[in-house]
Amino acid sequence: MSPKPTLQDVASAVGVSRSTVSNAYSRPDQLSSALRARIFEAARQLDYPGPDPTARSLRRGFVGTTGVLFTSKLSYAFTDPFAVRFLAGVASAAEKRGTSLLLVPLPAETAQARSAVENASVDGFCVYCAPEESWVLDIIRRRGLPFVTTAPRPDAGDDRYVGIDERAAARSVADHVAGLGHRRVALLGESTLPDAPPGPLRLAGPGDAPHPTTRGRLTGFADALAAVGVGWTDITVLNATGNSRAAAAAAVAGVFTGDDPPTAVLACSDVLALGVLDTLGGRAAEVSVTGFDDVADAAVAGLTTVRQPAEEKGRIATELLLDPPADAAAGHVLLPTELVVRTSTRPLQRS
Template sequence: MQTVADEVGVSRSTVSNAYSRPDQLSPELREKIFDAARRLGYAGPDPAARSLRKGRVGAIGVLFSATLSYAFTDPYAVQFLRGLAETAELHDTGLLLMPLAEDATAAAAAVQNAVVDGFCVYCLPDWHSAQAAMRLRKLPVVSSERRDAGDPEARFVAIDEAAATLAAGRYLAALGHRRIALIADWIVPERETRPVATARPEDVPYYVSRERLAGYRDAFAEVGVEWPEIATVNAAQNSRAAAAQAASCVLDRAPRPTAILAVSDMLALGVLDALHTRGLRPGRDVSVIGFDDIPDATTAGLTTVRQPALEKGRQAGALLLNPPEDLAQRQVVLPTELVVRASTGPAPDA
């Protein structure tokens, strides 16, 4: 910038004004400065440096531990991000989607180097290295989970995960189901599909799976089914293919469960795929429940827990970009609803 100023015979601040405050200069002087800049190979002030000087970048970093394509293909993620984007647009703010690498050092570096005004934590396990890196930045953070409910400074827009599955479990228990299987991702940190045995749901390292499994545990304990009697299968990822493979771990053994409960609709749809492959009828031979109520759940006749993904994204954006003064209003718990469809029915041996 100083080189351009010397070439034109003006001050450095005048060159800066040509780019950032054009109303302060005559059109002729601005064009003279731009001509000199082009001739000298100067492209203008660095956008990142300029935004840091202003104290506002105009971007939200969205953290999730999946591939970038997940943000555009997972129906629940699409709805959440749409809601977040709608609010961001009202504040002239963009979204920086940050799929974090499995390599802990690389993930932490990505968070440390992100030029953003704050972070929205969409899907990030408790143990992920990005959690600590994010806290070191001391930027505003809003989460889609209420894991920090005990911290009065925490911001989140969430649901009561355990209460939602408690209601779903009680519904199935009333239908006579006692042989139960649960399918979730991140029951263990390893990304692999296999049966697992945990002493209790509280030992599961991922918040969402932990809370949803705990709700089901409590529901069936009320009718005498203890946690060790419930089969749990870890899915390698939140996908239909992984869930179909996970379902085979319990469907191909005797006695098979009368109900399979999945912690997401994507996993539940994979369970339905596994049933169809075996000629089993959802809601008659095996009942299936999902979670989220994505559009495909209606088409498949899937009983599920509905949560407001779009509204969750909108309010998460508002908590970052226009937070209320009252700290209590920065912790939002949205309602859920059990939506009963054809994939559930009385236990076949009830």
């Protein structure tokens, strides 16, 4: 097998230097159109494909790619309605700045997850829904790369983030449900505890949920219920093993058939809430159900939920990453949320 043609082969064929050939590909303004045409014709005849993009990126010091870290499988980015909207915002900001995107799912196995972060060829990371972010951020810092998270942290310092006040937003919808008279309440989250089976689980308190988003929402729910005399031990906590309607159905299986079943379910996402409504079927009028995010199907189902701006979150996260503000405080962005009351919640029916 003959050796692959090189940049030097093209330079020798044309009678110019290696840097001149390189400029034909990367700095065309430095050459006349006639000379560039001669170089490209020689490259074509030699079957030279052009400079190696990886090596060229190393020389330039940047790749031209933004990494988006996901906690779940890659398919999550294309099937979860909130993630799809978030990525639309990321893409719109990236397009304006001429950068591409690399979606990096974090495998469940820790060594593989670390390898994914360590080896991703990117200029920086948008960290979307990573569980217990500290080790992820430590790796990114060791690589010397910038990052933006979507989980606000009180100890963020100079780290940039864009998100919502999860606790306050969750409390708003739980206050609404408590105000309707509900006291037997179930809280439904995705992977509330790692490796826990679907259904009821023991959780000492909302602070024991490892995922920062779930932790914030459970805490907000608990705040509202505590205000009306419902302690944590009186709350049913349910675990869904994924963010899908089927996972929600498995989590609530049997919950409404025992003595004193919940009269309300507060879900940590609209998808889970919709799964609860699917399960209830004709009994949906007996149980109030709420979600979180306000995805498109929420309005169709009449779901009471918390609206947050998904696309704006993705757009701002990418802007903070690619155009960092000089003032650290300007890199801490909290977006507004809105309680949207629909027909899935109603006053407690007293027997």
